[in-house]
Amino acid sequence: MRVLGIDPGTFKMGVGIIEYINGEFNLVYSGVLKASRNMPIHQRLDLLHKKLLEISIKYKPIEIAAEQPFVSNNVKTAIAIGQAQSVAMIIAGCQGVEFFNYMPTEIKKSVTDYGLSTKMQVYEMVKSILELPDSWIEKEDATDALAVAICHINTMQFSSVLNTAEYM
Secondary structure, eight states: OEEEEEEOOSSEEEEEEEEEETTEEEEEEEEEEEOOTTSOHHHHHHHHHHHHHHHHHHHOOSEEEEEOOOOSSOHHHHHHHHHHHHHHHHHHHHHTOEEEEEOHHHHHHHHHSOTTOOHHHHHHHHHHHTTOOTTOOOOHHHHHHHHHHHHHHHHHHHHHHHHHHHTO
16 A cells, blocks of 8 residues: 655645555655745645645555644644645646545554644654664655654554454
8 A cells, every 4th residue: 555645734735755564654754845935825726736746646645644633723834835825736636546634633543542642742653663773864744744644554554454344
């Protein structure tokens, strides 16, 4: 199972691809797509779309998952994240793969067992799960995208176990 995880943003979009084979998580790709703050929103989204489509075509994920925007005090930020998330949805549609959303607390709980984990705790657990060397350093957005992919794989594995149990 190869999953593309997305940490959506209109200036920086975290991207992480993980392959899950025989109970092992393997890092395939991680990075941050960037768009200039000086560009109008439609041009930023177009640029992010082109870059993300290129990555999706190259690495061929079978599913795409993204962090779901939530509205706290800053509605404008939530709308921007939703716009960036729609880029990932369009990529899923273009590639003919399923798209999934996860709340930030779901992602943190899946990766660290605690829904209110800090960014550093998520980073350390992503490194541990993927068995990355201590020297591995990645941008926060890419680490968050990898956490989304791990969350999705964990969720699908749990669903698979439940479905199997129902038929026993």
